[in-house]
Amino acid sequence: MFRISLPEPHEALAWGQRRKVRFAARAAAVAFLLLSIAHAVVRGGYLDYDGSPWARLPGKMAELVGLGAGDIKIEGLVRHDPETVLSAIDVTPGGSLIGFDAGLARRILENLDWVKSAKVQRLFPNQLEISVVEREPFAIWQRDDVYYVIDRDGVAMSGVPASQLVSLPLVTGEGAQRAAAELINQLEATPGILLQLRAAARVGDRRWTLYLDNGVKILLPEKDWAGAIAEVQKLDETQQLLSKGIRSIDLRLPGRISVAVAEVTPEAELQHEVAKK
Secondary structure (H helix, E strand, O other): OOOOOOOOHHHHHHHHHHHHHHHHHHHHHHHHHHHHHHHHHHHOOOOOOOOOOOOOHHHHHHHHOOOEOOEEEEEOOOOOOHHHHHHHOOOOOOOEOOOOOHHHHHHHHHOOOOEEEEEEEEEOOOEEEEEEEEOOOOEEEEEOOEEEEEOOOOOEEOOOOHHHOOOOOEEEOOOHHHHHHHHHHHHOOOHHHHOOEEEEEEEOOOEEEEEEOOOOEEEOOOOOHHHHHHHHHHHHHHHOHHHOOEEEEEOOOOOEEEEEEOOOOHHHOOEEEEEEO
């Protein structure tokens, strides 16, 4: 006589639950695999052509499993567009966030020359928060025939047209971008000269020559140039030196200020010592 053993009701229920769990796990694994393949195909450019109906396939599939870029917040932008940020980290609104690395995205953004610092945070399932601190324009640096907007650290910022910031100080020459902050900071102590400054040229990455709005050129020494500027400011306050039709002031020799009078011909140029320390 044969006897058939049937599982107890609670055992049958547990077996059914385990079966459902295994099925769900396999389905999720297959979905993830298919989504990863589609993501790789699109990122590889295989479906990248005008009018392609498959271009947004990874994003659509990612949305189904809660891994699409459905909610993106970007803060801190002043002179750049959100599209510039998203393009740099290869993210599109509604696209896939599978494989997205927030730490890598932050490093990529901070490698952009106009970004001082960045923070990237992914909030599951479909939120992305980006905070960017842009570099502040400080001066315009002319190198040959090209003009760059630079910050206080001398970093040239792409995407910021110099033509829109003509009120910034203009510095020229190799090394000028690195020394500009020190020069402008010192000139702030002599506002009479700073207000007339048109440009400053770095000579041999050793010293400065200042060009004023009235055409006067001030040749600063390599050492103690801050003291030389203060001396010119003092002479201008007491003797209106910068308003006497002179062409240049040469302070390169220690203890001497030489002035060239503005005349029509070089032969008529008169240089004389006007002060000694």
